[in-house]
Amino acid sequence: xxxxxxENLVATQRAVRKFDDRPVDDSDIExxxxxxxxxxxxxxxxxxxxxxxxxxxxxGALGAIFDGLGQQMYPSGGPDxxxxxxxxxxxxxxxxxxxGGGVGGATAxxxxxxxxxxxxxxxxxxLGLGTVLTTRWKQREAEVRPILGLPENVIPFAIIPxxxxxxxxxxxxxxxxxxxxxxxxxxxxx
Amino acid sequence: xxxxxxENLVATQRAVRKFDDRPVDDSDIExxxxxxxxxxxxxxxxxxxxxxxxxxxxxGALGAIFDGLGQQMYPSGGPDxxxxxxxxxxxxxxxxxxxGGGVGGATAxxxxxxxxxxxxxxxxxxLGLGTVLTTRWKQREAEVRPILGLPENVIPFAIIPxxxxxxxxxxxxxxxxxxxxxxxxxxxxx
Numbered sequence: 001x002x003x004x005x006x007e008n009l010v011a012t013q014r015a016v017r018k019f020d021d022r023p024v025d026d027s028d029i030e031x032x033x034x035x036x037x038x039x040x041x042x043x044x045x046x047x048x049x050x051x052x053x054x055x056x057x058x059x060g061a062l063g064a065i066f067d068g069l070g071q072q073m074y075p076s077g078g079p080d081x082x083x084x085x086x087x088x089x090x091x092x093x094x095x096x097x098x099x100g101g102g103v104g105g106a107t108a109x110x111x112x113x114x115x116x117x118x119x120x121x122x123x124x125x126x127l128g129l130g131t132v133l134t135t136r137w138k139q140r141e142a143e144v145r146p147i148l149g150l151p152e153n154v155i156p157f158a159i160i161p162x163x164x165x166x167x168x169x170x171x172x173x174x175x176x177x178x179x180x181x182x183x184x185x186x187x188x189x190x
Numbered sequence: 191x192x193x194x195x196x197e198n199l200v201a202t203q204r205a206v207r208k209f210d211d212r213p214v215d216d217s218d219i220e221x222x223x224x225x226x227x228x229x230x231x232x233x234x235x236x237x238x239x240x241x242x243x244x245x246x247x248x249x250g251a252l253g254a255i256f257d258g259l260g261q262q263m264y265p266s267g268g269p270d271x272x273x274x275x276x277x278x279x280x281x282x283x284x285x286x287x288x289x290g291g292g293v294g295g296a297t298a299x300x301x302x303x304x305x306x307x308x309x310x311x312x313x314x315x316x317l318g319l320g321t322v323l324t325t326r327w328k329q330r331e332a333e334v335r336p337i338l339g340l341p342e343n344v345i346p347f348a349i350i351p352x353x354x355x356x357x358x359x360x361x362x363x364x365x366x367x368x369x370x371x372x373x374x375x376x377x378x379x380x
Contacts, residue, residue, distance in 0.1 A: 002195070002316070003221070003313070003316045003317050005192070005195060006196075006199065006225065006312060006313060006316040007221075007224075007225060007228075007313070009196065010225050010228035010229070010309050010313075011228050013228065013229075013230065015230060030367055031193070031197075033367045033370075033371055034197075034367050035196065035197060035200050037364045037365065037367060037370065038197075038200035038201050038203065038362060038364060039200070039203075039308065040203065040205060040308075040311065040322075040323050042325070044363070044364075046364060046365055046370065048370055049370050049371075049372070049376070050367075050370060050371045050372065051371075051372045051373075051374070051375065051376055052371060052372070052373055052374075052380070053374055054373075054374070055374055058374060058375075094376075102329070103328055103329060103331070104325075104326065104328055104329040107325045107328040107347075108325055108326075110300045110304060111304055111307070111323060111325045111347070111348065113304075114300060114301055114303075114304030114305055114307075114308070115304055115305070115307060115308035115311070115323070117301070117304075117305060118229065118230075118304070118305035118308040118309065119200050119308065121230065121305070122196065122312075123193070123196060123197070123200075126192070126193045126196040127193050132230075133230050133301060133305070135232070135294075135297045135298055135301045136294065136298075138293055138294055138297040139292070139293060139294040141293070148375060148376055149375035149376040149377050149378075150376050151376065154376065157297075157301070158301065172228060173234070174227045174228060174234075174236060175227065175236055177220055177223045177224050177227060177240075180223075180227065180236065180238055180239050180240060181223055181239075181240045181241075181242060182239070182240065182241045182242070183241075183242055183244075184241070184242075184243055184244070184245055184248060185241065185248075185338060185339035186239070186241055186284075186338055186339040186340050186341065186344065187339050188339075190242070
């Protein structure tokens, strides 16, 4: 695989919050989930679990939680976006609690789920699908869990609206590497 | 970018724990870090910070912590690997505590760092470099922090040994998507 192609893929990954009416086929969902499951994970225990949501009522219930928190975070309005009830698909990325309690287990679990999330988002982007990674609803996880029907040992990590983008977005904007990189120790800039 | 190329990239990403003697140039490190900084992150605050470690003494000090925990986890020996002192480069991926305390802030931070880690690992793989994502040392974070010279508001999330692979590894092995995917609710298999 050509490095320049990968560089271009990540440089054009954007948060897409508005989708058009074209349906998202199961076959495309399976493709992005397969890419997700290729991610690195501790001891190859593959703790990821995916709940694919198309039912309007479920999407609306999750959207109401997301919107409620948004009004607290952005009193004057956050990024413009489609209501979740109208988004073609929501994918909830969860994980079985595979590594036990304590900071070691919690870190291993997060480090075994979010790389899969990023694979999912990049695979969707490579197919032309738009996505946005959300975690804000985590503050109201207790309300989210029964909507998804999660058993006690399954933890939700991300909810990802997905669809065909309603608008074309340019490259993302980031600080230069030298501003965030250090040699040997944190007090020694690159 | 071709989806098949991306699929092949993620399907051949493996944990590489043995490296040959070829040096890793700064220019390659800058390439993989630039790809890392393209990752999605909450509110585009870009909390990631990278410490690139080449000094043998520092690599050995971190390796001693990693090895000590390994002996507890794998009394009969874990995966065979090179001593960290002999690995060409360690990259510590850290983050400024940008989103405040509580479960909301902690989740936003992890979800803003591990996707960058995965971009880093995939970029390295696209260049032919080998890496392995480690978090085990998190159980002894208090000893790791002064080695990296981290200020109080900077949290370490991953330490990544990196170099040119000493052996060629095949595709990774994962469960089929249908075994880890559900429709609408967790009690309804795909």
